[in-house]
Amino acid sequence: MFGKKVSVETNISAFELGLLRAMRRLQQDAEVHAKRLARYGGLTPVQLMILRILQGEGKMTASALSRFVSLTPATLSGLLDRLEERGLLQRQRDDLDRRRQWLLISDNGRQLLEQAPPLLPPEFCARFSALPEWERHGLTAALLRAAELCGEME
Known part of the structure; x- marks a missing residue:
């Protein structure tokens, strides 16, 4: 093998099938678990994750939460609207800067998390x-x- 050049493409190809299989297996298992979560209170894994994060952090802005969960602000906004409609989170204006809005888990959200399955x-x-x-x-x-x-x- 000395003196033989190995291209980047060959290097990646050697791992491609194994990586794809592993990623697909993780995806399948995540989908099965997501269906289990949906049966419990109709929550998606991302919605449950948002509630768990807010429970741990106390309060966050939507932009900070967006970065934390790796979602675009538009996608997160829809999720937050649904959680708020269900009474699981609250939005609260900042007392000093009225442009800033804090996200907080509600009492209903806390109660739901006490009985929620793991992420x-x-x-x-x-x-x-x-x-x-x-x-x-x-x-x-x-x-x-x-x-x-x-x-x-x-």
Whole structure:
């Protein structure tokens, strides 16, 4: 193999099938779990994630939340409208800057989260928790990096 040039295309092709299979498997499992979540209170995984984030953060602006969950402001706006219509979140004007609007989880949203299923499938959570901490960090870092590679080019 010494002296033989390997093109970038050949390099990627060697991994392409395995990467695509892994990504497809993750997508399929996410879709199955999303259907389970929909049966519980009609929430999508993204809606549940938004509520969990607001529960943890206390309050956020829509623009900060948009960046945090990797959604366009337009997409997030529709999701927030539906959550607000269901009484699961509230919008509150900033006392000092009336142009700023805060998003807060409502009491109904908190109650719903107390009984809500986990964001990730329970089987995955159990297997992931059984891994050594270094491996959990490594997998998380690898998935975050893969997501960056899939994202839009700036």
